[in-house]
Amino acid sequence: MTSTNLTETPLGLHFSEGSQGWLVRAEKQISYEVRFRDGIFRPEFTDLLEKAGGNEGTLRCFVIVDSNVDILHGDQIRAYFEHHRVDCSIMVVEANETVKDFETAARIVSEIDAFGIARRKDPLIVIGGGVLMDIVGLVASLYRRGAPFLRVPTTLIGLVDAGVGVKTGVNFNGHKNRLGTYASADLTLLDRRFLSTLDRRHIGNGLAEILKIALIKDATLFELLEEHGPTVLDEKFQGVTAAGEQAAQSVLHAAIQGMLEELQPNLWEAQLERCVDYGHTFSPTLEMRALPELLHGEAVCVDMALTTVMAFLRGQLTERQRDRIFAVMSALELPSWHPILDPDTLAHALQDTMRHRDGQQRLPLPVGIGGVTFVNDVTPQELEAACALLERLGDARVPEHGRRRDGESRQTSGASAA
Ligand SMILES: NC(=O)c1ccc[n+]([C@@H]2O[C@H](COP(=O)([O-])OP(=O)(O)OC[C@H]3O[C@@H](n4cnc5c(N)ncnc54)[C@H](O)[C@@H]3O)[C@@H](O)[C@H]2O)c1
Ligand SMILES: O=C(CO)[C@@H](O)[C@H](O)[C@H](O)[C@H](O)COP(=O)(O)O
Ligand SMILES: [Co+2]
Known part of the structure; x- marks a missing residue:
């Protein structure tokens, strides 16, 4: 259908006499916020409640928490929702790459159905790493063709990558992210305090995605990683030293800014x-x-x-x-x-x-x-x-050999030296 033979009808629809058909055009503007907030589950912070429709005492939401996060932070998360008298159901889900599949997504849908959420008012809140956020993002985009959702990333990959974009997905048929959608969370709250309990290997894992941004668009970020990479790895972005705090803030800000500049x-x-x-x-x-x-x-x-x-x-x-x-x-x-x-x-x-x-x-x-x-x-x-x-x-450092545990002293690796 070419635009030349289109006639615009009074309500903005277009009809083509030539092909005897209508052309429907619509645009959807989206916006979403990615916000730093350390200590998100401290009772004085209400960021998480902004989108949970209703007033305090009538807030309702469905919360999906990574099982390891629940072990480490579950008490504080529950205390937070109780303190704010939120009517919520908390579903604990084991999340890692081997269970990033449609079955896990379907289980979450069943639990949401059992709890019951209002279509536009009651958000899903996902608290976990990239795997759980990808699964819940997919569920949110499918559930009644789109439920509101909020993300609280708890891994470094979650903070700098999976939590800031709009891609959702699960693995299927042995293929990575073969099923997925584009769906924006209403709000992502970045709390780097969660990284304090993440094991060292997963900090390195997130640093790989930061290195990606550095290599293809940010030489200054690369220099930051050259100089301070081992420190932020040792300190898990917690700012144990003044230099580590400065580096943690600079690295996180540059990585997320760089990612969002490419995504938007x-x-x-x-x-x-x-x-x-x-x-x-x-x-x-x-x-x-x-x-x-x-x-x-x-x-x-x-x-x-x-x-x-x-x-x-x-x-x-x-x-x-x-x-x-x-x-x-x-x-x-x-x-x-x-x-x-x-x-x-x-x-x-x-x-x-x-x-x-x-x-x-x-x-x-x-x-x-x-x-x-x-x-x-x-x-x-x-x-x-x-x-x-x-x-x-190259250096085939895999978990069994060459990788330090927390607290062990650093060894030089076999990778080529400068
Ligand atoms: N949607 C996107 O744009 C996007 C971007 C990047 C990566 N991803 C996806 O993200 C996934 C990887 O994410 P990931 O690295 O966060 O893995 P993950 O979600 O599997 O989390 C890693 C491990 O850390 C545990 N964990 C989570 N938070 C913790 C905490 N605070 N303390 C202790 N343990 C904690 C989890 O239980 C899990 O065992 C991949 O599937 C990748 O495809 C998606
Ligand atoms: O890993 C991811 C998303 O899963 C991101 O780091 C990355 O920027 C891109 O989105 C990836 O290229 C993956 O995209 P896709 O193959 O899932 O389409
Ligand atoms: Co990636």
Whole structure:
């Protein structure tokens, strides 16, 4: 239907005499807030209640809490809702990548039905990491075709990535996020105090997504990670020292600002060349095939290590820049190699991602540190050469070996030195 033969009818509908059909056009403006608030469950803070329709005493909401968060913070969460006399049901859900599926989503729907929520007034509140937020986001977008929801991320990935955008999803048929929607939460409350109970490995996991932003758009953030990465990892972003506090605030602010700058103009991903897809070309296949060994950010880091080598081999990164990147990955205790990597697996992963990118590779590659370009000409030979070089340069630090527990002293890793 071309716009030239359209006649606008009085109420704004368009009719085409030529094709004898109507054209319906509508726009939906959305806005949502992502707000820092340390100590969100302290009784004096009412941010969480802003969107729970009704007055104090008549507030009603359905709360979904990650089971590990419930063990560590459940008493405070319950006390908060009791203090504010909120009529709520709290559902505790085990959440990790192996149960990020439609069955878990359906269980949550059943519980919501049993409790009963008013369609527009009573929000869902999700308190947990990226997995639970992705599942509950999907549920919220499906439930009566859209229920209000609020997010309280409790992991670093949740704070800097999964909690700030609009993508929801579950894994399906062995594929990462194969079922999903775009749905904005009404409000996300970022409370970094939750990170105090997160284990060290998951702090590193979140730092991988921060490193992603640094590598493709923010050289200053990269320098911050070079200088203060180990400190924020040690201090879990809690600001134990003055320098650590300054670094924690700067790193979180830059990472979220950078992410939102990329998301806002392309929220529905009309543009499939997304620099925030950096590290997410080969990693969906690697993550799912290595499940549960590689965490999301770890798989992203292995992908970034591979594409760092590809960019180096193309002359887009100097050897010095390449080695600085590997040194930061190592300092953040992240893997830059995994035994699952081989040219066939990589070629298969690229094929699957090409379908996701509508038939083209659209592979983001770094240009220097902080720049990006998209390429469509990667060959199997290039993957083979990059894989061979990465096997020499990379570090397969996985949980069993090379990873420190909290409190242990730091060891140098085998990754290439600057
Ligand atoms: N929607 C998006 O835009 C987006 C962006 C990035 C990542 N993701 C998704 O996020 C997921 C990864 O998220 P994640 O790393 O948060 O994993 P996760 O949700 O599995 O949480 C990691 C682990 O930490 C535990 N945990 C959560 N908070 C805790 C706390 N405060 N203290 C102690 N333990 C705690 C959880 O129980 C879990 O075992 C992936 O599935 C990824 O695809 C989505
Ligand atoms: O991991 C995620 C989202 O799951 C983010 O870090 C990232 O920025 C992008 O959204 C990813 O590229 C993933 O997108 P998709 O493959 O799920 O469409
Ligand atoms: Co990601």
